[in-house]
Amino acid sequence: MNVQELKRTANQVRKNIITAVYYAKAGHPGGSLSSAEIYTYLYMKEMNVDPADPGSPDRDRFVLSKGHTCPGLYGVMAERGFFDREELKTFRHVGSRLQGHPSMRMLPGIDMSTGSLGQGISCAVGIAAAAKVKGKSYRTYTLLGDGEIEEGQVWEAAMFASAKKLDNLCAIVDNNNLQIDGTLEEVNSPYPIDKKFEAFGFHVINVADGHDFDQLAAAFAEARTVKGQPTVIICKTTKGKGVSFMENNAGWHGKAPNEEEYKIAMADLERIGESL
Amino acid sequence: MSEVKKIATRDGYGSALVELGAENPNIVALDADLAGSTKSGMFKKAYPDRFFNCGIAEGNMMSIAAGLAAAGMIPFASSFAxxxxxxxxxxxxxxxxxxxxxxxxxxxxxxxxxxxDGASHQCLEDIELMRGIPGMVVMCPADYIEAKACVRAAAEHDGPVYIRFGRSPVPVVFPEDYKFEIGKGNVLREGKDVSILTNGLCVASSLEAAEMLAKDGIDAEVINICTVKPLDEELVVKTAVKTGKVVTVEEHSIIGGLGSAVAECLSEKRPTRMYRIGVRDVFGESGPAGELLHKYMLDGEGVYKQVKEFVKG
Structure with missing residues (x-):
């Protein structure tokens, strides 16, 4: 998949996010949209996963530590062929495999049930540690929110990952600078994020534009070369990216669009799609 | 009274874990800087490559254990309750x-x-907390032999398990060839006047109490309910029908533990007069274990007095 195809896929993932959240009348579009390129790069380029064999012991693993942004994960899984796009409309409905936060027991392809912030990275650390014990070469990826890293457990996990030299672990921080109650600085600033991870023994890669596939490609390639320590890729992103009225608006952290807003959002994404 | 062999249940955990480690390469152990005390250190010594000391970070340890399990390992995670x-x-x-x-x-x-160590370290609510989680098996072994059996059964069981061990040496009540099964209680002493349902170190106290009650003409049935969840409801109902009076005895708060589990079962299936012996909604305190068990009436004498009063009343 070339960069142009990745861009088109990310735009389709954004449409999938809006569709899922609109039909659910609930969900978290803002942080899903900000991670659309990250999800797309991971599932279309970076990770060794097979929708036909989602439980393969040698597959790469992905743990969505910021579980509430699963509309983005479901959005890319549909594009990767784990299930049909149509199923996105069942998101958050009774009986759906697409739970409000990911459930590994309900949806094949989900490597860990998450939703409670701070726990996913620890689970990813456990999965990475298991690879070391069993001598397996799979890599483990985990995506965190920048607000999520206010949870102390994230730093417990980071301390362990570097102490045990888990170079098969790649954490990604979606740094869209907004959380429910406002900007990170307004709530309880975790900055400087890079210096903190560096102090915890991580190889740190700053990505100036987390929506740029060339920058993402370079970052993930660099992460693979790191030995003896875990890597974190900190991506500057825009919350709500791609939907005009959601961009940089904390109000769209966890709210669904109404019918009129849905139409505007889809038209925005349609226009972006035509330009690609 | 002849000298009874005493050994802590946590020692049973350590030795069973070492045995299992040799049998199954997927077994790994985690601790949070208490490996010497929890006895997971025995596993660490035998299989250093399969042991993870997480440091003083229990929440992180549990989530790491979850990740290890998601990747096909069988993690045993330990700390103080x-x-x-x-x-x-x-x-x-x-x-x-x-x-x-x-x-x-x-x-x-x-x-x-x-x-x-006192109240900050004396967990009296663990059974209650673990029992409320869907799918969690909850066990509280009575002695070294049963502790080892629980650990082995846990390794064979597919799913989350909580096992509660004690610090203090307790009498060995089971024979070496004891057959343990998750979810099955066992009658340790037949009786017709009152049923004493118990687990953990209170099994020894209850057996002692039953002998004292016998001298007063009260014939107590003593049943070991190591598995609090799933509860052996058939046996609980059976003994309730037999004696018509049920007492639970546990080293736990009377709220949420074995007493609650038995009360829930009987109130639905066979309403029976009941009394819960345990720590009565208070925190513990510092002191030698034996003196505390005496003060909180969980030793043989304390159980005897409370059961006798209940039977008479």
Whole structure:
């Protein structure tokens, strides 16, 4: 998949996010949209996963530590062929495999049930540690929110990952600078994020534009070369990216669009799609 | 009285874990800087490459254990009950319980028999917390032999398990060839006047109490309910029908533990007069284990007095 195809896929993932959240009348579009390129790069380029064999012991693993942004994960899984796009409309409905936060027991392809912030990275650390014990070469990826890293457990996990030299672990921080109650600085600033991870023994890669596939490609390639320590890729992103009225608006952290807003959002994404 | 062999249940945990480690390469152990005390250190010594010391970070340890299980390992995670279950409750609930992962939470230093460390370290609510998590098996072994059997059964069981171990040496009540099964209680003493349902170190106290009651003409049936969940409801109802009076005895709060489990079962299936012996909604305190068990009436004499009063009343 070339960069142009990745861009088109990310735009389709954004449409999938809006569709899922609109039909659910609930969900978290803002942080899903900000991670659309990250999800797309991971599932279309970076990770060794097979929708036909989602439980393969040698597959790469992905743990969505910021579980509430699963509309983005479901959005890319549909594009990767784990299930049909149509199923996105069942998101958050009774009986759906697409739970409000990911459930590994309900949806094949989900490597860990998450939703409670701070726990996913620890689970990813456990999965990475298991690879070391069993001598397996799979890599483990985990995506965190920048607000999520206010949870102390994230730093417990980071301390362990570097102490045990888990170079098969790649954490990604979606740094869209907004959380429910406002900007990170307004709530309880975790900055400087890079210096903190560096102090915890991580190889740190700053990505100036987390929506740029060339920058993402370079970052993930660099992460693979790191030995003896875990890597974190900190991506500057825009919350709500791609939907005009959601961009940089904390109000769209966890709210669904109404019918009129849905139409505007889809038209925005349609226009972006035509330009690609 | 002849000298009874005494050994702590946590020692049973350590030795069983070492045995299992030799049999199954997927077994790994985690601790939070208490490996010497919980006895997971015995596993660490035997299999250093399969042991993870997480440092003083219990919540992180539980989620890491979940990740290890998701990748096909069988993790045994240990700390003191207060921190394993109290500190890390939400990690156990969401990272282990909700995805029904194959993690064995093996907590030592439960109950007031922790002794001198006092109330901050005497977890009396662990059974209550673990029992509420769907799919969690909850066990409280009575002695070294049963502790080893529980650990072996936990390794064979597919799903999350909580096992509660104690710090203090307790009498060995089971024979070497004891056959243990998850979810099955066992009658240790037949009786017709009152049923004493118990587990953990209170099994020894209850057996002692039953002998004292016998001298007063009260014929007590003593039943070991090591598995609090799933509860052996058939046996609980059977003994309730037989004696018509049920007492539970546990080194745990009377709220939420074995007493509650039995009360829930009987109130639905066979309403029966009941009394719950345990720690009566208070925190513990510092002191030697034996003196505390006496003060909180969980030794043989304390159980005897309370059961006798209940039977007479």
């Amino acid at each position: 207060m921190f394993a279950v109290g500190r890390a409750y939400e990690q156990i609930r969401n990272s282990i319980g909700y995805p029904h992962l194959n993690v064995k939470i093996c907590a030592s230093h439960a109950g007031i028999s922790v002794g001198e």
